[in-house]
Amino acid sequence: xxxxxxxxxxxxxxxxxxxxxxxxxxxxxxxxxxxxxxxxxxxxxxxxxxxxxxxxxxxxxxxxxxxxxxxxxxxxxxxxxxxxxxxxxxxxxxxxxxxxxxxxxxxxxxxxxxxxxxxxxxxxxxxxxxxxxxxxxxxxxxxxxxxxxxxxxxxxxxxxxxx
Numbered sequence: 001x002x003x004x005x006x007x008x009x010x011x012x013x014x015x016x017x018x019x020x021x022x023x024x025x026x027x028x029x030x031x032x033x034x035x036x037x038x039x040x041x042x043x044x045x046x047x048x049x050x051x052x053x054x055x056x057x058x059x060x061x062x063x064x065x066x067x068x069x070x071x072x073x074x075x076x077x078x079x080x081x082x083x084x085x086x087x088x089x090x091x092x093x094x095x096x097x098x099x100x101x102x103x104x105x106x107x108x109x110x111x112x113x114x115x116x117x118x119x120x121x122x123x124x125x126x127x128x129x130x131x132x133x134x135x136x137x138x139x140x141x142x143x144x145x146x147x148x149x150x151x152x153x154x155x156x157x158x159x160x161x162x163x
Contacts, residue, residue: 029112031100035145038096042140043121045128051118052125055107063129064088069108073129076150089130093155095139095147099123120144 031037043051052064061067064087065074075085084090088098103119105111114122124139133139133147 029100029103031096031103033094033096033145035096035141038099038141038144039116040141041116041120042138043117043119043124044138045121045124045133045135047117048121048123048125048128051114051122055114055118056122059108064126072126076131079151079154087130088126089132089150091151093149093152095123095127095132095144095149098126099144102126 029037052060056064057067059067059069060072064072071085072088075087075090077090078085079090092098099119102114102122103112107113120139123144124133124137127133127139127147128135128137130150132149137143139147
């Protein structure tokens, strides 16, 4: 009996196959603030209005201001007040982070289901309703990282070591 068990110890447990580098890279949807990792595709706020209506309106309301979930627009000039309104336009430092978050987590019921063109379009729409870009401006892997967010320069690097 001991010899039979020893022979089985050389076999793998049969849990599947090792993941290839290509398969693993396909799962990496990270987009960095400088735009590294942005996919091909494009979209404008005009196109994004329909994506927003179909996938975002129910939770975030008309123009991102009166929904049952987080407010997405407005709040400009409120960060130094007693009740700051932290929205995409008033607080977030990078437009690429909006794309990255929507790509990973939205729509809430079906995250990761929007196409790259839909993602660029709805990101453009969110930037438009925050008065960051013009309605016709196309967002893509080159133009999105170039967007300068209103609060971009109000963040400081924290060099305090954490344990």
